[in-house]
Amino acid sequence: MAELTHFLSCDWGTSSFRLKLVEWPGLRVVATSTSDEGNAATFKQWQQAGQPPERRLGFYLSILHRHVQKLEAEFGHPLAGTPVVVSGMASSTVGMLELPYKDFPFATDGTDLTTKLLPATAEFSHPVLLISGVKTPDDVMRGEEVQLVGCHLPATAEDQLFLHPGTHAKHVTVRRGQAVALQTYMTGEFFALLSQQSILAAAVEKADDFQAPAHRQAFEQGVRTSQDINLLHAAFLVRTNQLFDKLSKSENFYYLSGLLIGYELSSFPADFTGAVVLAGEEALVQPYEAALALLGLTGRVASVTTHGAEEVTLRGQAVVLRRALGAGQLPSVTTS
Numbered sequence: 001m002a003e004l005t006h007f008l009s010c011d012w013g014t015s016s017f018r019l020k021l022v023e024w025p026g027l028r029v030v031a032t033s034t035s036d037e038g039n040a041a042t043f044k045q046w047q048q049a050g051q052p053p054e055r056r057l058g059f060y061l062s063i064l065h066r067h068v069q070k071l072e073a074e075f076g077h078p079l080a081g082t083p084v085v086v087s088g089m090a091s092s093t094v095g096m097l098e099l100p101y102k103d104f105p106f107a108t109d110g111t112d113l114t115t116k117l118l119p120a121t122a123e124f125s126h127p128v129l130l131i132s133g134v135k136t137p138d139d140v141m142r143g144e145e146v147q148l149v150g151c152h153l154p155a156t157a158e159d160q161l162f163l164h165p166g167t168h169a170k171h172v173t174v175r176r177g178q179a180v181a182l183q184t185y186m187t188g189e190f191f192a193l194l195s196q197q198s199i200l201a202a203a204v205e206k207a208d209d210f211q212a213p214a215h216r217q218a219f220e221q222g223v224r225t226s227q228d229i230n231l232l233h234a235a236f237l238v239r240t241n242q243l244f245d246k247l248s249k250s251e252n253f254y255y256l257s258g259l260l261i262g263y264e265l266s267s268f269p270a271d272f273t274g275a276v277v278l279a280g281e282e283a284l285v286q287p288y289e290a291a292l293a294l295l296g297l298t299g300r301v302a303s304v305t306t307h308g309a310e311e312v313t314l315r316g317q318a319v320v321l322r323r324a325l326g327a328g329q330l331p332s333v334t335t336s
């Protein structure tokens with residue numbers, strides 16, 4: 001038996017899989033294994049495999065196992081017994097094991113999130129702490145609630161707005177240490193569908209240089225257009241931008257991004273003057289920050305602070321892991 005020195009952080013989303021070996025309690029990432037084996041693709045594979053329902057958990061754990069082996073090889077030590085903390089869509093209808101949502105409101109210090117502990121077995125030698133999502137009467141999230149907890153928001157008298165860009169962008173209102181309202185915007189998913197599967201695919205080319213002046217300009221043009229023109233018409237302008245040589249394909253990528261983010265932010269609450277907390281992948285946080293400024297929202301609110309996705313995921317998972325350790329649900333020692 002040895003003292004707990006590491007945990008495995010699994011952020012298993014709809015379209016991506018991320019496993020990290022993390023030092024405990026310092027939260028330094030030692031090794032990472034990522035893939036596009038998101039829950040949507042894994043669930044499809046599971047359905048195609050035609051196995052009985054009782055094998056589903058094992059099917060998902062075998063993917064986890066393969067990634068743990070990669071980390072083990074990189075780390076150079078066995079990881080048997082090291083706990084895995086899993087957040088995201090793994091607890092959903094398309095995940096390894098469906099867990100019920102925790103109802104809103106929930107405490108932003110992470111004390112009342114729903115979790116399930118799956119003990120280590122002969123096939124998978126790690127206890128798994130699976131974190132469930134949260135729901136309002138008409139909206140849900142899985143994964144972002146852990147990142148919200150990882151923002152370590154102070155319980156202020158003034159409302160805070162947690163913005164999480166992504167496939168399903170989340171806007172969560174926080175009041176005195178409680179998350180009280182949620183709206184999901186399918187911004188990232190619409191972007192993927194329009195830019196990859198519609199007629200606009202021929203007019204758009206993926207780019208990853210938001211700061212290039214021409215890209216930034218095209219993005220800002222998209223944000224401005226979103227405030228004046230109907231979405232269904234403005235989307236077609238992506239095609240005519242290219243037909244009439246107004247924008248290059250990579251500029252169009254940012255124009256479409258600006259359009260959709262602009263439409264999403266159109267519903268920013270008119271009377272909100274509190275603090276905005278923007279957390280997510282850097283490539284998404286940057287354009288949201290720019291759009292907030294362009295729309296005059298940055299000047300109107302108390303502050304806009306930003307956090308990276310990895311930082312808030314690890315900190316949020318650490319809160320939940322610490323709670324499980326404190327409650328004696330998990331041994332504070334590993335078996336290797």
Ligand SMILES: O=C(O)C(=O)C[C@@H](O)[C@H](O)CO
Nearest residue numbers: 014092133140141142167168
């Ligand atoms: O719980 C579910 O079934 C969801 O669809 C939640 C989803 O929106 C995630 O929060 C982000 O992809």
